[in-house]
Amino acid sequence: MSEVSRSVEDDERIVGPALRTEIRGWRSRSGPDLHDLMRRADHSWRHPIMVFSGAGVAALALLLLAAIMFVAMAPPGPAAEIIRERLLAP
Amino acid sequence: MASCVMTVRDEQASLAKDKSREGWLDPATQFPLLYEQEYQSVYRTVRAIVLDAQEAEDLTQDCFARAYRAREKYQPTAPPSAWLHRIAVNTAISHLRRRKLARFLPIKTELGSDDRRLVQAEARGAVEEALAELSPKLRAAVVLQYFHDCSREEIAQILGIPSGTVASRIAKAMAQMRKRMGPDPEARA
Numbered sequence: 001m002s003e004v005s006r007s008v009e010d011d012e013r014i015v016g017p018a019l020r021t022e023i024r025g026w027r028s029r030s031g032p033d034l035h036d037l038m039r040r041a042d043h044s045w046r047h048p049i050m051v052f053s054g055a056g057v058a059a060l061a062l063l064l065l066a067a068i069m070f071v072a073m074a075p076p077g078p079a080a081e082i083i084r085e086r087l088l089a090p
Numbered sequence: 091m092a093s094c095v096m097t098v099r100d101e102q103a104s105l106a107k108d109k110s111r112e113g114w115l116d117p118a119t120q121f122p123l124l125y126e127q128e129y130q131s132v133y134r135t136v137r138a139i140v141l142d143a144q145e146a147e148d149l150t151q152d153c154f155a156r157a158y159r160a161r162e163k164y165q166p167t168a169p170p171s172a173w174l175h176r177i178a179v180n181t182a183i184s185h186l187r188r189r190k191l192a193r194f195l196p197i198k199t200e201l202g203s204d205d206r207r208l209v210q211a212e213a214r215g216a217v218e219e220a221l222a223e224l225s226p227k228l229r230a231a232v233v234l235q236y237f238h239d240c241s242r243e244e245i246a247q248i249l250g251i252p253s254g255t256v257a258s259r260i261a262k263a264m265a266q267m268r269k270r271m272g273p274d275p276e277a278r279a
Contacts, residue, residue, distance in 0.1 A: 011264035015220070015271060016236050022217035023134050023237045030147050032129040034122055040155040049188065 117161040117170055125154055128171055131238065132178045138233035139182035139226050141218055146182075153181040168247055175238070176248045179230045186226050220270035228263040235260055 071087055074080040115124040132153060137146035157177050164173055214222065221229050227249065234240040234248060235256075246253040 007265075011261075011268040012236075015264055015267045018217050018271060019232065019236045019267075022215065023138060023233060026134050026137050026143070028130060028133040028147055028150065029143075032126050033151070034125060037125065037151055037154050037158065040151055041158045 111166055114166065115170055116166075117157065117164045117173070121158055121161050124170055124174070125158075128174050129154070131171065132174055134237060135175055135178050135230070135233050136182045138221060138237070139179065139229050140186060141214070141222055141229075145185070149181055149185055150178070153178045156181060168244075172240075172244055172248055175234065175240075176250070179248060183226050183230070216271050220267040223266055223270055224263050228259055228266075231256055231259045232263045232267070 071083060074084070115127065117124055129150065133146055133150040136149045136153065137143060140146055140149060153174070157174055160177075164170065221232070224232065230249060231245055234245045235242075240248065242253045242256045245256045249256065251259075
């Protein structure tokens with residue numbers, strides 16, 4: 001047990017200071033920009049993931065609607081009858 | 091009598107809490123000040139997770155934009171910096187998940203090109219190389235412990251995991267990083 005804790009302490013002694021020195025050297029070049037922040041906060045809905053998700057949902061809804069219309073309004077024929085029976089049967 | 095004692099204790103606890111909250115900036119009313127004060131600190135946390143300076147700049151702004159929209163929902167049970175770091179960790183980890191997913195999509199997103207990441211990977215120092223070996227959650231735990239000097243409980247609160255898990259994650263991360271950075275050159279190979 002003591003060997004394990006000593007090993008963890010050794011790890012921390014070696015890694016900790018190097019980590020602190022490295023991270024302290026990281027500084028944002030653009031720095032805080034309140035104007036840009038307000039713009040982002042106001043236009044968050046324009047985030048690509050939200051736009052893509054919205055477009056995807058709309059496309060699926062349209063596809064479903066078109067499929068329903070196709071089934072409902074398909075010209076009479078043996079194939080259309082079978083499809084209509086299978087899809088509209090309770 | 092018991093209820094009276096409880097009331098006095100409750101009041102004392104409440105006073106102690108109020109005292110500990112002295113100096114905490116209220117995100118709802120003092121957001122610009124909080125933003126100025128915590129910006130670099132949040133940037134470093136985000137950068138330690140994504141390991142890309144340019145992406146970290148963008149994500150830090152995204153994190154503060156999220157925090158700004160949620161500023162009214164902040165509960166003073168933890169310092170605002172811990173609240174911000176929780177948002178930062180979630181923002182950075184979500185970004186990495188999206189980036190992973192974007193590799194499988196044929197469309198180009200604004201998540202950064204592979205070429206730029208390749209150049210950045212080549213320019214990394216020993217510490218960044220060692221951090222890159224860890225999972226994003228391990229990197230988050232490491233930066234919170236060794237740079238921000240957060241306690242295990244604070245880290246647990248920020249990452250939303252039990253404090254025992256924090257301890258094991260950090261020990262695991264330290265062992266991995268030491269293998270990579272240790273003074274023994276054979277260990278690095």
